[in-house]
Amino acid sequence: MNRVALLLPLAWRNLWRNPRRTVITLAVVAVGMWSILIFDVLFAAVETSSRDQALRVMTGEGQIHASRYMDDPNVAYSFVPGTAMLAVLNSPQVSSWAARVRVPAILQSEYETRPVTLAGASPEQERKISVLPSSLAAGRYLAGDDDSGIVIGRDLLKRLKTRLGKRVVLMTQASDGHLAQSGFVIIGVYGSTTPVEDEFVFTGRHAAQELLGMGNRISEISFDANAGTRLDTLVAALRTAALANDAHQDNTTHGQPSGAHPSLVIEPWTQFSPIAAAIENVSSTYTAVWLAVMFVLMAIGIVNTQLMAVFERTREFGLLMALGMRPGTVILQVAIESALLVAIGVVLGVAATASTLAPFGDGIDLNFVASGVDRYGLGRILYPKLDPSTAVVPGMIVWALGIAATLWPARRAARTAPVIAMTQF
Amino acid sequence: MGNIISCRGVEKIYRQGTVDVSALRGIDLDIDASDFATLSGPSGSGKTTLLSLIGGLDRPSKGEITVAGENIARLSKDALADLRLHKIGFVFQSYSLVPVLSAIENVEFILRLLEMPSAARHARAREVLSEVGLAGLENRRPSKLSGGQQQRVAVARALGPRPALVLADEPTANLDSKNAEDLIQLMAKLNETSGITFLIATHDPRVMVHARRHIELIDGRIVSDDRTQASAAA
Numbered sequence: 001m002n003r004v005a006l007l008l009p010l011a012w013r014n015l016w017r018n019p020r021r022t023v024i025t026l027a028v029v030a031v032g033m034w035s036i037l038i039f040d041v042l043f044a045a046v047e048t049s050s051r052d053q054a055l056r057v058m059t060g061e062g063q064i065h066a067s068r069y070m071d072d073p074n075v076a077y078s079f080v081p082g083t084a085m086l087a088v089l090n091s092p093q094v095s096s097w098a099a100r101v102r103v104p105a106i107l108q109s110e111y112e113t114r115p116v117t118l119a120g121a122s123p124e125q126e127r128k129i130s131v132l133p134s135s136l137a138a139g140r141y142l143a144g145d146d147d148s149g150i151v152i153g154r155d156l157l158k159r160l161k162t163r164l165g166k167r168v169v170l171m172t173q174a175s176d177g178h179l180a181q182s183g184f185v186i187i188g189v190y191g192s193t194t195p196v197e198d199e200f201v202f203t204g205r206h207a208a209q210e211l212l213g214m215g216n217r218i219s220e221i222s223f224d225a226n227a228g229t230r231l232d233t234l235v236a237a238l239r240t241a242a243l244a245n246d247a248h249q250d251n252t253t254h255g256q257p258s259g260a261h262p263s264l265v266i267e268p269w270t271q272f273s274p275i276a277a278a279i280e281n282v283s284s285t286y287t288a289v290w291l292a293v294m295f296v297l298m299a300i301g302i303v304n305t306q307l308m309a310v311f312e313r314t315r316e317f318g319l320l321m322a323l324g325m326r327p328g329t330v331i332l333q334v335a336i337e338s339a340l341l342v343a344i345g346v347v348l349g350v351a352a353t354a355s356t357l358a359p360f361g362d363g364i365d366l367n368f369v370a371s372g373v374d375r376y377g378l379g380r381i382l383y384p385k386l387d388p389s390t391a392v393v394p395g396m397i398v399w400a401l402g403i404a405a406t407l408w409p410a411r412r413a414a415r416t417a418p419v420i421a422m423t424q425f
Numbered sequence: 426m427g428n429i430i431s432c433r434g435v436e437k438i439y440r441q442g443t444v445d446v447s448a449l450r451g452i453d454l455d456i457d458a459s460d461f462a463t464l465s466g467p468s469g470s471g472k473t474t475l476l477s478l479i480g481g482l483d484r485p486s487k488g489e490i491t492v493a494g495e496n497i498a499r500l501s502k503d504a505l506a507d508l509r510l511h512k513i514g515f516v517f518q519s520y521s522l523v524p525v526l527s528a529i530e531n532v533e534f535i536l537r538l539l540e541m542p543s544a545a546r547h548a549r550a551r552e553v554l555s556e557v558g559l560a561g562l563e564n565r566r567p568s569k570l571s572g573g574q575q576q577r578v579a580v581a582r583a584l585g586p587r588p589a590l591v592l593a594d595e596p597t598a599n600l601d602s603k604n605a606e607d608l609i610q611l612m613a614k615l616n617e618t619s620g621i622t623f624l625i626a627t628h629d630p631r632v633m634v635h636a637r638r639h640i641e642l643i644d645g646r647i648v649s650d651d652r653t654q655a656s657a658a659a
Contacts, residue, residue, distance in 0.1 A: 006537045013525035319521050322482055323535055323582070324510025326503045419482040422517070 003329055004336065011336040014309075021305055026345045028301035029402065032294040033349025036394050038356060039290050041384045043283040045364070049379040051280065054273035056131045057196050058119070060098070060222030061231055062268045064238065069219060070265065073117075075103045075175050078217035079264060082245030085238065089223060093234050096128035097223035101208040105172035107152070107201060109160035116156065116201045118172060120208025120218075123147070129222050132190050132200070139164045139188035147204035149187030153197025157189050164189055170201070175214045182211050231268050238266040291394055298398065299405040306338055310409040317413045318421020327414035334410030335403050342402030346395045353391070357384050428491075429590055429622050430456035430479055435488035437474050437645075448474040450645040452488070456624055456638075458589065461616045463633050464626040466642035472626035473594055475642070479624065480513055480592045481505040493589050510538055514583025514621075518595035521579055522567040528554060528578045529563035532585045539586055553581040557611055573604025580608065584615065593625040597632060609635055 015022050055061060064085070066077035081089070081099070089097045101120030106113060123142040127133045133141040137154050150168065152160075162168060167183050174180035184203060191197065209215065225234045242264040270277035310317070317330050363381035366373045373380055413421075435452040438445050449471045456462055464472045477483045478490055481497045490497050493512045497505060509515070522531050532550040541549065554563055557577040567575050576596060583591050593612070597605035613635040616623050625632055633639055641649040 006534075010523070010525065010534075017525060316523065319517070320523070321506060322480070322509065322515055324506050324538055326506045328503070329538075417483055419477045422482075422521075 003332055007329070007333045007336050008340075011333060011340055014313075014337055015341055018309070021308070022341065025301060025305045025341055026348060029298055029342055029345025029398070030348035030352060032298040033346050033395065033398060034352045034356070036287075036291050036294050036398070037350065037353040037386065037391060040287045040390055040394065041353070041357065041386055042382070043287055044390065045382040045384040047280050047283045049382050050275070051269075051273075052131075053193060053379050054275070055269050056129075057192060058100075058130050058132065058200070058222060059269055059272050060096075060129050061224045062222070062235055062238075062266065063272055064221040064223070064242075064264055064266050065219070067263055067265050073102065073104060073219070075101075075173060075212050075214055075219070078175075078214055078219050080217055081221060082241070084241040084244040085264075088234075088237050088241045089221070093226055093229045093237065095224045095226040096125070097221055098122060098125035098129045099205070099218045099221045100126075101205055101212065101214065102219040103172050103208075103212065105170050105201070107156070107160065108169045108171070109162040109166070111161040112159060114156060114159055114198070116152075116170075117199050118170060118208060119200055119202045120205040120212075121202050122205045126202075129224060132192060132196075132202070135190045135192055137189045137191040139186070141188050141190075142202060142204050145204045145206040147187075148184065148207040149203065150184035151188035151190060151202040152186060153200065154189050154191045155194050155197035156199075156201070157186070159198065162186065170211075172212065174212050175217075180211050180213070235266050235268055242266060291397065295398060295401055299401065302338065302342065302402050303405045303409065305341075306334065306406040307409045309337070310334060310413045314413055314416060314421045318416065318418040321414075322418040322422065330414040331407065331410040334406055334413065338406035338410075339399070339403050342399050345402075346399055350386075350391045350395060354386055357386055360384055427458055428455040429458040429460075429493055430454065430624065431489075431491040432475075432479070433489045435475070435478060435485045435490060437471075437478060437483070438486040448645055449478070449485070452645075452647060454640065454647065454650075456622060458622055459616070459620040460638055461613065461623045461636050462625070462638035462640060463636040464624065464640050464642060465628050465633065466648075467628075470642040471645040472642055474645075476592050476594050476624065476626045480515060481509055510535070511586065512589050514586065514588040514591040516576070516579050516583050516591065516593035516596045518598045522575055522582075524567050527564045527566050528559060528570065528574075528581075531567070531578055532582045535582055536585050549585060550581075553584050554578070556584070556615070557581045558607070571604070573600050573607065576600060576604070576608055577611070580611065584619075584621070587619075588621065590622045590624065593623065593627075595627055595629075596625065597627065597629045602631075605629065605631060 064081070066079045069077035078101075088094065099122060101118070103118050105116050105118040107116045121142060122145050123133060139151070141151055142149065150170070152168075157163065160168065164186050167185055169181060169183050171179060171181040205218070209217070223234075225231045245263075321327065321330060363383045366380050366382060370380055432452045432454040435449055436447065437449040438447050440446075452475060464475060466472055474483075478485050479492060481492070481500070484498060492508065495508055497508065500508060523534065526534060529547075529550045532553060533546050536546040536549060551560075551563060554560060557580050559574060559577055559581065562570065562574065567578070570578065576599070580596075591612075596612075597608055600608060609632050612623055612625070615621055625636070627633070637653050639649070639651045639653070640647055
């Protein structure tokens with residue numbers, strides 16, 4: 001017998017025996033679901049913004065460095081990617097990659113001197129992995145690897161008290177240990193978060209390599225995994241390629257013997273952008289905690305309501321069992337009522353969330369707290385988005401736990417002997 | 426004619442606080458199939474308790490009860506529910522209908538538990554409602570029916586599965602004279618035409634007039650068990 005088909009119409013009518021109580025329970029579930037989803041969506045937007053800010057500036061989803069570079073980003077710790085490495089980077093596993101020279105430097109205008117990081121970039125590669133080449137506030141980006149102009153951040157331009165087209169002097173340590181310095185014309189000014197604007201200056205990769213006397217060596221490679229490729233799988237493939245390179249040729253850091261330990265370090269973005277990774281972790285944890293708190297509140301409401309509903313109808317359940325309904329069917333009936341009630345509440349909560357987010361289709365503009373969001377490495381516009389998966393998972397959890405919460409009163413009703421249920425309730 | 430009910434040494438003891446109260450004290454009783462019998466006695470004599478035990482709504486403290494060949498003490502809760510569903514119809518003192526279901530849905534609900542096909546179920550529900558004089562009122566909910574009509578729906582629901590036995594507990598207690606008389610006539614007629622066994626707990630003399638057997642209980646014991654001429658004639 002399809003007991004669900006038998007009980008469904010009865011359960012639906014029973015829900016509306018006490019409309020006020022049903023409406024209150026629906027409100028509890030819907031508001032709970034709404035709050036879970038709103039927080040989930042907002043945190044996801046913050047997480048995405050933070051990650052985009054962190055990864056789309058220069059980081060990429062992963063990076064390759066010489067083994068000591070992260071401790072001392074010195075020109076000495078550079079490398080030439082081997083053929084095995086290039087084969088992986090040019091495989092379908094990788095959507096884009098960019099090789100750079102990246103060293104600490106001093107930038108000097110007529111009035112001010114600031115510490116910066118010089119990035120020798122290949123504009124064509126850089127455009128695919130970083131938003132900075134397309135975030136120009138003035139001037140132009142680098143025209144090619146040989147471009148000897150310099151692109152600096154908007155805030156740095158202000159701090160140096162200089163302007164587009166003016167000349168600045170950049171000083172850094174060359175690969176032979178001597179001071180290298182050269183004059184650059186400011187050809188472009190980019191906009192980003194203040195810390196990024198203050199830190200990075202860009203020139204053509206060949207121009208930087210020439211200034212530093214490092215031949216065709218580079219400081220780092222940033223890469224993005226292709227959609228459908230797991231980042232950890234790609235990182236593992238690159239590590240294998242790095243070991244293969246070590247075994248066949250000495251392409252390692254200056255003065256470091258090949259084969260002593262892996263010459264290259266390949267790490268995912270979580271290692272390079274710990275704040276973005278922390279936000280992602282905090283977001284997931286917070287969402288889980290919030291889900292738990294809201295569920296407990298909802299469960300109290302649901303159990304309370306169902307307890308009252310079951311208690312009021314104990315006599316009726318006794319009657320149904322007296323007429324031949326099995327105790328298990330009584331439990332099923334209560335569970336179906338709860339399933340219907342919670343499902344409607346969940347749908348209402350999702351609909352309320354969608355309605356709340358609808359006015360923010362173009363994003364939530366945080367420019368009014370620009371300095372704050374810059375400090376925390378967020379974009380100035382958050383894009384909250386309610387994906388089906390965002391709604392389905394918590395919705396299913398709330399629904400399943402909502403049913404589970406009613407099993408106790410249902411079991412209690414079913415365990416009461418019919419004669420007791422009919423005479424003492 | 427065989428027995429449909431057989432009770433041997435049935436006792437029922439309720440515990441009230443620290444005191445044990447005996448509701449039934451050694452009942453020995455056989456009811457023939459197709460009989461029309463009443464259980465009478467003052468309030469607290471054990472009528473409803475005996476009816477509940479025979480119907481498997483509760484279990485005896487001692488003794489054995491066999492209904493339609495099944496020793497109900499040995500049955501699980503589910504098996505007891507199945508026995509009630511297939512063999513026993515109940516009519517209670519209060520009308521005991523599911524308030525959110527219409528008259529025909531109340532009757533059909535039990536037939537659905539029996540997995541009767543839709544068309545047959547619907548036809549049977551209409552048939553029994555017509556038999557109890559409720560043709561045309563099938564779609565009314567209990568709140569839109571009088572007390573007498575509700576009790577007729579309860580009788581129709583009990584008869585829907587064509588049970589071997591109907592247990593009725595004070596079925597006329599909440600009815601006015603006319604409705605009570607109509608209901609008694611109806612049950613007597615169904616007993617005669619369908620051969621369904623009726624065991625009715627009552628102290629309503631109008632019911633007793635129609636019964637072929639009168640069993641009287643006092644303080645949990647059977648004090649008299651009389652068969653009328655009508656019974657003898659039958």
